[in-house]
Every structure is written in C-alpha cells, then in structure tokens.
Amino acid sequence: MPDTPSPGRVGDVRRQNLALVLAGIQGNGGATRAQLAAESGLTKASVSSIVADLLECGLVREASVTRDGERGRPGTGLVLNPARGALAAEINVDYLAVGVLDFSGDLLFHETVERHNRASQPADILPILVAMARRAAIEAAGTGVELLGGELTVPGLVETEHNVVLAAPNLGWADVELSEELPTLLPDAPFGVSLSNEANSAALAELWFGHGADHGKSDRFRDFLYVSGEVGVGGGLVIASQLFAGPQGHAGEVGHVVVHPDGPLCACGGRGCLETFAGQDAIYSAAGIDLDSTAQHMAQLLSHARDGDERAISAVEQAGRYLGIAVASTARVANISAVVLGGHFAALEEWIAPALRRSLGHHAPGLIPEGNVAFSELGQTGALIGAAATSVRRILGQAYELIP
C-alpha cells in the first residue's frame, strides 16, 4: 500500500525532529551531535542542521565534555544555554515569592515575603509582586542570565487560555482576569508570562526534580498524587510521568475530596472536604493554637508536638487520618499507587506519616504499598521551581515554532 503523506506532515516531522533533539539535550546535558543522532534515530546531517539553528537563536550552547569511562580527546557536547532563564512568581495565602531558574535547571535566586493575602484584592498584590520580580530580574542579569519568560502560580483553579483565576477561595478571588497584569511581571521577556495552579506546579517539580525524577533510581514514581499542604490543600496527579490535568485542567483537587458526610463548611462552598480537616487553619484550631495571634503558627505547632502536647499531636494525627481517606479515594479513581506529600505535611512528617499509613491500611488495605508514601524534599520552593521549569519548557516549545 502506498505511503501517502497527509497535508502538513513535513512541518510536523520538522517540529518533531526539533523536539527530539531538544529533548535529547535537555535530558542528557553534554550529549554530542553523534549521541543525539543515535538516541533520536535521526541522521547526523539532520541533527547538525537542527543544532545549528538552536545555536544561532541562543537556546543551546556548545560545551567541551569528557565523559566518565570514555577515552580520547573531549568531544563537543551541547547543553541548554545556562545564560537563559525563566522567572517564577507565586501568590499564596500567607506569602508571595519569586524565583529564577536557568535553563540548566539551577534555581539561581529566590525570595519569599510573608504577607496575609486572605480576602485580598489583586490590585494590592500585583504591584508588590512586580517589584519582587524586578529585583529577581536584576539579580539574574547580574549573573549574566537573560530571562526569556515566566509563570505566575496561584492556589486556585485557573483557565490558562484567557489567563483567568476562576476560583481561589482562600484568597477570596473569583473570575479574576490577569491578561494585562501578567506581562508587567517581566515587561521585556519575548515569551511572556503564563498562569498556573500552585499544586500542579509543585507536582511537576516533584516529577522533574523529586520523587518522579530519573536520577538512575529504579524506584522513582511514574504514577503518583502530589498533595500540597498550605492554608488550602491542593493536589496534582502525575500519570505515566506526565501531569494529568483533566478536561479543564483541574484534575487532582484532593483538597476538596469529601472525607466526612457531616463535615464542616469549606471555603469552596462544599462540606466535609479534606481541606476542612487537614488545611493549616483546621490543624491549628484543633491543636488549640490562637489563629488571631501574630506568632508563627507552624513553629508553635511543631514545638508543641515535639514537647508531646497531646492536643497538638492528635490534631496532626487527625489530619493524617483524613488525608489517608482522601488519598485512598483518589487512588481508587485515578488508579495511582503512590503519594508524595509536600508543604506542611512534609514539615509534620513525623506525626502525619504513621497516621496516614494506618488510615490507608484501614480504608484501602494493599492499595498503596508502605514504601510508596513519600514526603517531598523540595521544601518551600517546590511550586516556584515547578512553575519556572514549566516556563522553560514552554519557551523551548514555542521557540521551535519561531525557528525559520
């Protein structure tokens, strides 16, 4: 039967070949043209032609490399240009943050400012974030890194095509369009600034740099739920080592899985959501910590728990128990077999972990093996790193289209 090309196939193949080469360079910094050809199945001539384009537009750079276990003179390898980078900005309920990631994946700079953003107005927050972003861009320029684009990540449901925060109940935001505000975070960046959900960003960071990353580990997770513990509880699903965003991009919302039929009212308008038992405020309240005090609530909680305060410990254990219910339900729905906990859940691992494992064993024995309950090691910058790394990938993706 004849091999009949459909319209547009040549362009598709070109894009696909470019993507193969860039993915090869990203996945294996320092690969030579010959190695890229061998890995991608493309001819050396094709690879050389693509690499010439990528060098010309500054996305990649040549680097001398000698590889372990290889003899002879060093070859000329290719790396993503570390003099290019992306900005991440984060609005959360109790802080603002910015960060700069270069194309080699190093977090060059980050800054976090505590701020109560509950029931806030976007117009109050954006100018502060713009000033922080400006400082970040100056820091980046000082180390010779040009920022090509960025991403703003928020604790709420977003619609990325029109840059709308559909619902961020803990900020008090609903249907906030940010198309005009986003570019002000990075006015001269050729690839602009996109918008994302904070828990999805943190899940992607976990996929690319944490428990989902291939650092030669055979036990990395390919299918997992990431749970983000902040004032709100967010989640992101990774399936087959890719973010599973769902039809509207809102999948993995584990914070609003119902864990008690008679549970309290949630900020989302529902009742009995996980967030009402395992969000920071719920834990502080159950632990008897005064939410109106200006003290560091998490520091207080940790100190009480370490001192063996029963109320603090049982508050955290209750969160772990309900977390187990929501994780079990999520695993039944999405057929994932591992969970990574971040944010305050990671800080409280000592008490959360046993309660969560007991709850999983009680409600869904055998569903998630003990070793597949993990805690994030990325710390507070997870969402920031994920948002910046997403921006880098978006820039590389859009750059393909621009190469003539």
Added chain:
Amino acid sequence: MPDTPSPGRVGDVRRQNLALVLAGIQGNGGATRAQLAAESGLTKASVSSIVADLLECGLVREASVTRDGERGRPGTGLVLNPARGALAAEINVDYLAVGVLDFSGDLLFHETVERHNRASQPADILPILVAMARRAAIEAAGTGVELLGGELTVPGLVETEHNVVLAAPNLGWADVELSEELPTLLPDAPFGVSLSNEANSAALAELWFGHGADHGKSDRFRDFLYVSGEVGVGGGLVIASQLFAGPQGHAGEVGHVVVHPDGPLCACGGRGCLETFAGQDAIYSAAGIDLDSTAQHMAQLLSHARDGDERAISAVEQAGRYLGIAVASTARVANISAVVLGGHFAALEEWIAPALRRSLGHHAPGLIPEGNVAFSELGQTGALIGAAATSVRRILGQAYELIP
C-alpha cells in the same frame, strides 16, 4: 531541514491509513471511497487499495446507498460486514449473560440466566457460560453471522495481558487466571476471547451508544463518570470521549471511594466505601428487605417505594446521598463534569435522582450542572453491549496487522 524518516515509519503510516479508512467506515456506514478519501485526507488511489484489502478479508462489504438530499444514481458505499460479529459473556454476582453484536452494532441475540455466584468457583461457572455461548453462536450462525471473537466481562479488577481476574470480592475470586478457559467460550474464533471489567464495558457502551454517543446531539457528554449499580458498585471514567483506564487499567473505581470515615467493612477489605451504602445488599438491608428470602429483592424494593414505604424510600435516598459524595470526590480528582448512572440506580431514578442532586449541591455546589446528572437508557445489557463492541474494535485493530 530535511524530512528524515525514522525506522519503521512506512509500516506506521500504512497502519494509520488503514485505521483512518476503517474508522471512516465505522463512523459513517455507507461512505463511498471518494467520501473516505475526502474525510481522511488520503488520495482516492490509496483508499481504493485499502478498501480492496478490507473487502478481500471480509471485514467490509459494498452496499448501494442513496443519501438524503443528494441527487443522481446511488453510489457504492462501504459498510462493516454485518455478516461478521462478536460474542460477549458476562459473569455477575446474581446472573450470567451472553450476547451477540454484529459489526453494524446491532445486538442480535442475548440471554440472561439468574444465578447466585457469590463465593463461587470459576470451575462451576465456566461450563454453564460455555453452554450459553454455544447457544449464542448457533443463533448467530442461524442468521448468517460468523463470530470472529469475543470478550468476557466480570465485576472485578482484571489484568488483561495474562487474562487474570485480580480481585472480584463479590464473587470471592482473587488471582484467577483464565487463559485456558477464555478460548473455550468461542473455540473456533480467529481473534479469540479477551477479558474486561464490567463497569468499564458498561461505560464504553454509554460512550458509544448512550449519553456519550454522537447522534447529532450537541449535549452528548465527552467527559463523564459512569456508575454501575449491581450487587457491587463499579465505575468507569470517560475523558475526551475515551475510556480513561489509568496506569493498571483500574481507574474509576467509584464503588470504593470512601464516603464515611466510620463506615462499615466492605467486601474489598476497606471501610466506608460507597458500595457499603449504595450496593444492592446495603439498600435492601436498610429498606428492611429479608436478604435470605428467595423473592425478587429489587421488585420488592420498587414496590415498597412506590407504595410510599418510608423505610424503603429513605434507604434509596441514603444511597443517593452517598452516591453524591462519591461522585463529587471523583469529579474533583478526575475533573469530570457529568455522571451517568446505570444498573439499579437507573431503575431507582425517581428516588435516587433528587437525593443525589441535593448531595452534590451540598458537598460540591456548582461542580456538576443539574442537567449533567443522567441515567442510562441501555438497561441490563449495557455491559454486554460494551464488551461486544470492544471486541469488534479489537478485531478490527488486529485485522490491520494481518492484512499482508
């Protein structure tokens, strides 16, 4: 940049072109070669060559067609050969069933036998099912339909590569391998017999023939949860008009979403699962129906509910309430915005529907629009039709590979 073919691309393109043509015929029975060429973007010569192969191996047949609104003499259209078909067999907790679907999608024959299969042995059930399958094949042959393959669908988690029923707790089956038994259902079929999950089969039937099907309806569901109400409660997720099976093929298990932290022990070993509140036995018990009686429990329940018996009505409403919790949680995890209820939930629609809508509004207001709560109209044969239609698709898929 050169268009460099990677190894194996010619074969891929050939398969892809075959798939395009077959999909065109399946989606638009009676399409002419010219229409298939226009729809697929292939040349008429390519389409004619592919169609010649398909005619020769008997998968498609020519048919005279005159289309509404078109003038002139009738063209020669192509249809899937209605003289070819697939068998479906179903083992459920309280019945066995078989059915025959021809390639045009008509259910030619089906038979259901009531039988208590709880704590059953596969060796006791399979011979009965084989006899039923033989009758079905004789019926098919009598109408001139040759059965090319089939599918057995069961109420449990399956592993399709090695034909293992991993866990069907309501049958009492665990790790039952059926590789030797499956072919005996249809000994001479060239494409053999596969294994599937009953709720996934029913979800596929809903996608292809029910609320997910494109009958010119603009309001068909592209993303939905199908909930199967039998003795057990199963589920299947359809996302972007495709079954979302998850990493191991077990996604959508809404029957084991936890709806009460202190709920009763479930057949799965967990506690507080939806099934313990909304499975048939749970509803009968709550309604005060004697499970040891040999009477038709569902007929009793319906009769009591129609007579206004408060205990029966509140039992069904409780099921609807917990169903709402599990559907809300599933929608949060998988980002679906519609639900289709089948099995006993469809039979009990009058009482289930309001309770379910109230519960959704209470636990997740705005998440699933009122009009997106639907009840299956496929009746008891949903899973059977889905399994047979899956078998037809599998046969067409494997047939591509066999055409020289």
